[in-house]
Amino acid sequence: MGDLLTFGVQETLKQAVTLVAKKIIASSEFKVVLEELKDDLLHAEWILHAIKTKHDHSLNDKITHWVNDLQLFVYEAEDMLDLFAYDDVERKIRSNKVEETTSLLENYVVGREMEVESIVQDVIEASQQQLNSILPVYGTGGSGKTTLAQLVFNDERIGKQFHHTVWVCVSQPFVINEILQSILKKVSKSNDNRSKDDKDTLIRNLKEVMGGKRYFLVLDNVWNENKMLWEKLKECLMSIVEELGSSVLVTTRSRKIAEMMKETLDTYHLNKLTDDQCWSVFSYFAKANAVPITSNLELVREEVVKKIGGLPLLARVLGEAAQFSGDYEKWVEILKSIPTTPLKYEESSYVKYILKLSVDRLPKASIKQCFAYCSNFPKGYWFDKKQVIKMWMAHGFTRPDEGNNETMEDTGKRYFNILLSYCLFQDADDDKWHIGRKFRMHDLIHDIACDVSSDKRLQLDHSSSSKWKENVCELPNSISKLKHLRYLDISRCYSIKKLPESIVGLYNLQTLRLFCLTNDLLPTNLRRMVSLRHLEILLMGIDLPPKFEMPPYLSELVQLQTLFAFAVGFETGRKISELGGLRNLKGLLKLHRLEHVESKEEAKAAKLVEKEKVEELHFVWSGQFPNQIFVENLVKITLIECGNCEKLPMLGQLTKYLEILVIFRLRKVESIGNEFYGNQRRSSSTVFPKLKEFYVDEMDSLVEWEEAVSNYNVKAFPRLECLHIISCKKLLKIPDVFGYCDEDDGEKHLKFVEFRFCDQLKELTNGIQSCHSIQHFVLDKGSNLWSFVTTTTRGGPLAHLLFQRPIIFFERRHGSFMNKRIR
Template sequence: MASALLTGAVLPSIFNVVFDRLSSPEFAIWIKGKKLTQDMLERLKTNLYAVQTFLNDAEQKQIKEGAVKDWLASLKDAMYVADDLLDEFFTKAATQMDPGTFFSRYLNLQDRKIAKRMEGIIERIESIVRQIGTLGHREIPKENMSWRITTSLGEISHVYGREKDKEAIVRLLLDDADTGDGDISVIPIVGMGGIGKTTLAQLVYHDDKVKENFDFQAWVCVSEEFDVMKVTKNLLEATKKCTCNLNNLDLLQQDLKDQLSRRKFFMVLDDAWNENPSEWKTLLQPFRDGVKGSKVLMTTRNEKVANAAQKASPYKLGLLSEEDCWLVFSKHAHLSTSSMENPDLKKVGRDIVKKCDGLPMAAQALGGLLSENSDVNDWNRVLKSEIWEFPDEVTPALQISYYYLPPCLKECFVYCSLFPKDYEFDKNELILLWMAQSFLRPGKNQTPEEAGDEYFNELTARSFFQLHSTKENKFVMHDLIHDLAMFFAGKFYFRAEEHENVENVVEIDNKTRHLSHNAKGNYPFSKLLRFCNSVKHTRTFLEINLDPWIPFNMENTPCILLSKLKYLRTLSFKCFPLESLPDSIGELIHLRYLDLSETRIETLPESLGNLYNLQTLKLVRCSKLKILPVSMKNLVKLRHLDIGNTGLREMPKGMSKLKSLQFLSHYKVGKHEENKIKELGALANLQKSIFIYKLENVVNIGEASMARMFDKNGIESLMLSWSWNEQNTFASEIERDILDKLQPHINLKELQIWNYRGTIFPDWLGHSSYHNITTLTLYGCRNCCMLPSLGQLPALKRLKISDFETLEIVGAEFYQKDESCVEKPFPKLETLKFQSMGCWKEWCSIKFNAFPRLKQLIIKECPMLRGELPNHLPSLESLKIQNCEQLSYCVPRAPAMTYLSITGASEVRIGELPPLLRHLFIGGSH
């Protein structure tokens, strides 16, 4: 592969893309017999070979030498232009009706024009190469700091050196005597960036004594953009654990006040920057009605911020001792005990730690850099790096961590500079953005998505990303890490939000290839449009509206961008008030990623089908979108199609032609020959999850078989849905056979079946071969008179059964199909919920020694249920029974129970109360 040419170079992604194109068979066809073109190719290769050995020296020097940084920027800019030309060539060649004869015809017509453009690019690169001598570059090899996937993302590293700090903060939080009525105690933690303020706050937040002392806790990141209404809304959403659509500060504060009153709360306000006392007074006003002892913990770098929020003295967080810093470094280095006892390695490591100056983030980053690497020479290279002597605009330890990143990761990391500080990254979304920019270099038999997953994991292992404090599957970048990305982004990245408070227009450099904009900010589109002609080679435009509920004015239609920026690879108008897309979208032949989610768009133009290179199309929550263009079937490179929560009436015809699809969020079964369920059969590479609905349009088992669901071993989550209002009294006779033929692969982890119209379920549902299923939902199966045998699903943890209108008995079949089975039924089930079972009368549960791990049992709206329920649940922690009027119930033996609520039951008999019970509510008839 040509990509091996530049292993270790500073500009690998764009260099490797160009070399791969030049080495392709199509390009070889073109140059065959064309001396001029062959000469040009040799000149280009010669110059790129010549320059690569100087790139490592230049990369290091650019930190302190502006001339070198400009030289690198010019070289990279020229390579981008070359790639744009080659991408245009390949796209136009590939989209002709007769590709076999087109190459010669097209290229003969275009030879002169393409050769002239290529000649100009080569001359420019030659001029750049000639400057090497004037810059004093040296030929130095790249040190091979091997790339490893080192840690699990879910691992929580031990925190060193903060035990006393944690104890001190916990004491302050548990002290109820430090405030009077109508007062609120704010405890500020103050310290420099990277010293561990957020880490300390997390330790305290998850402390068991703290959890027991407060009725509820919430965490909100305040960040540099201190908007009282925005922060209040975030606080309210964190408190209510749901989205808030209010845009009036008074209403927001009243709602927050209502939520906080009569409850003892603990709030964390992380990363505060605002020094205005009056704004803090306004923000904290709703907090004053909480129960005495309620607390707010705040983290900030600035003591003035602490004083603005609270008159009490802040808690000042100090640097780590050298010994604790060494422990942090060692932990992230992930070396064996024997390696760490190597005296030579340990001495070098100790010397590296001294240079961290007690800053835990520096020790963590350098530990991650050297993770699982016991080569003393590599450690010495880090210790003796010239970067330690460079100006500390960015912490030297972090600069070193960036310098030694594998080349394939550098551009991925720098790309994150487009997002604001404290942005909550979604891993899968970021991987798709990287893929659109050709940053990912898959290995043999590896998909780009799999390569992106490795890249993300490695950046996380090296502490460039970290798990969000409270949100599952979300990641953030520390402010210092974000500063590092901004520092190395240079002229090629422009984030308009960063300049929104600048009175004068901030010019965008003509080398800009990636830009992002916040539509609700103070940098309007009119300013961006002013520079579009000078940045026509831009590859990324991201609309980052941080709060979609805040209205904003659109000074000029964003569609003007489409006529200006013809080289876009990534385009996102997410949450923008966009109502239509012009036909000119089809002219963006380089486009790989298009996100129109949460817009007001109603239709998409047929010209969308011209986007031959499109890999990702997102239309999430486009509620007005009713139909997709017929030309969708032409998007043969499409890999991700997300159409969740749209108003689509049916799928376009010919989806089976999109054989590259890796992810299809939803499929609405149609009635036409080319949009029936059989179209799914050709989509053999589908991964993750899919929601298949309108299954009433499947009329026979042959169609269901042709979907080939059992062969899709990448699907982990599956929802099968019939329409609720489609009732056919004769349908139940064939529904079981249809569902039987929709049997998924045994790799499935989550299954939902909605509004199934059969009377019984097929045998595969509940079969023990489905050893990965952890979550199962059966909803609205109103004709079913018998539950499937689910007890032998070995990994099932969560089970919900709801809206069965004819089911009367939950009997032995629910537990096991084979009575000779010796395994306990439901061996790992933790949550079981029955709801809206109007005819359910009896639960046969006494003779089965089931549910050994059940923690939560919920039974709601089952008015006919009577008799006994399971009487021994050793792991049960929470029991809730609601509106079961005929139920005469004896509370089971449950020594672990902490929550018990029974309302609307006929009779409740309680023996000895469980010793751990903290919440008891018995209502209705006793």
């Protein structure tokens, strides 16, 4: 403890000396306090040195007590010094003496050429079309928004297009008269102080100077979220000039502000620099542009750019701190220390204070609490949005305001989006598989979160926690004593076979996440957990364990919003009707053992149609499909790998809303019979009336596909646009139901037809042959349909398509289209 405290005292002393040397403290009273603080720190350092050199064990208790008091003193001193320095930076920014971002730095810009060109072109094009435009640019602090705006502002094409170019640093507070006064001073080139003029006078004076002339105005560093204030300023700006074609470019850290202010032109998100661009900026300020990249340096380079994290501001600061002096080996050693060495106070304070403004501008203290909570996770941690919101809920950070109809989840989502819009989270735009949106914090933002939380001891080591999770075999009965527990995640404790019955005593528990590998995992009296809002049952595959049963009477959990899986049972309390009382369900809902549903009335009792917030609904049967399907409002149905299925269900009866139908890998289905089209006693003569996309893929045993036969003149698929039949190697023919006119509008809608790896198909149906609306027709190279198309259909629509647009007939790359689509 002594060594760490000595270091803390020394660093705090350095800060105090720096502030005194830079004359940051203006008040003579504060100067006296600062001098006294410096003397106290010097005295404390001398005492600590004496303690280290003298080993008097009889004083251990007194020394420990004194050291603890000194630790608190150092913390308070650090906070006070931070406030002094921070207030100085903020004061300068408010007075426009200091720019907030890299505009302060030596002008070296990399990787923004395309952005500048795009913005300049958009602005000039709008102006030439006599459109007044507003283009907001947003991004995290230190990403170079102001620098980008300066490059646009100084572009000679802007100077030629506009009569006036004006730059105003807005910051806080957002005072319309002050902004107008700043514009007037710039365009009139006058130093007259007219700050007391009212708005009408300012507008009149601006009209005298700018009337009939186009202007390009940059409003830099905007923090105002009040739309009414912005609308008033916009009205003033638009009333100044008579000629159309003026433009306003806004820089802000908030996506919300950017969306609020945009007009004519879209918002522009300034992305992070690439690794190569970061290295270019770093090496420039390190005076190492000429240093060759060796294999040894390449490894170090990767760690350095990772530390930079795409921020040009940080690249510059680190580069200046590691300047190349001519000794290559020594410089490489310096670089090796960068990833693990904290920035010096002078360096880190500048960068962190720039970034910390985003935190200070957060609209509510509860949002700051949410932000600070994220310091409990290690740097580089990938945040799951839904889970971190539930953790905030557990700490009471997302309680809705009185009179607000939001749920805690809604409030948490709004808070998260605010943090994201302030660029305090970074969206994982490299989530190629779209498994779920993940977010992370830049390392410097994480440092600020630690400073705000002021307790770094709470940070979790997730790398080690994952190991002990896997070794947990059971939860103790005493878990019921954790009466304040609101969030419990045991989803990685794979060895847990059964939860203790005592867990139902956790009456405050809101979220329970667990992995289901056994039949009797859940406690019987789960319904007693009256505060439960999220029951997340994670599965190894697509189905529950074979004899798994839901605890009875889950309908009593009226606050439940998340129920990943529900197994339908026969007994009272376990039927599908239990879902009827769960009105707040949302997100994903998987219904298993649907073969246990005995009647349409029982299915309706689940009230699925009333659960408007359920975004994804999965139906799982353990055996054959039932004779009837009791859900009539589905828009999309996907049947995947139903290994025991030998016959398709009566999908044709789902006539109201079904638009997409996917049948994939039902390997035992040999025939698609008339039952597929629905009940023969149905009154309607049209089946699948709204279906737009139909996919049949990897049906290995499918041989026959019967025509739609009925007592009525059946019409099928009248609005179908895309037909994909792939890898049905035994299929001999398809029914002649595709490509005909829709009787409602008299139009043919079929546009895309695909037959691939259907080796036995040798002829096309009359409907497809004569369909003039087909725009894309896809065959594989070895298809038997090639000769049919090029001979039999000569002179027909397909031949015409082949003659006019030969590129439409093409060979797809080998591989299943449906495989890619389903994943």
